[in-house]
Amino acid sequence: MEFLQTITLTDWVGYLASILVLVSFLMKDIKKLRAINSIGCFAFVIYGILLGWSYPIIITNAAIFGINVTAIFKATKN
8 A cells, every 4th residue: 555655646647647548448439539538638738747847748638639629529510
């Protein structure tokens, strides 16, 4: 249980982001997949900021978040 005591907030955000992205790929409904994946990407952006502005993590996940949101809006219009 010492492991749980040494986990930082940054670590928790990273684990949460990873779990959300993984779970999103289990969704059969593409809108749910994109919604959960978007939340995971947003969490990864926060994680990148908490790591001291890790731009590769922030830029990649912000772009994926934008793609997901655009796809959700397009699917909603149809």
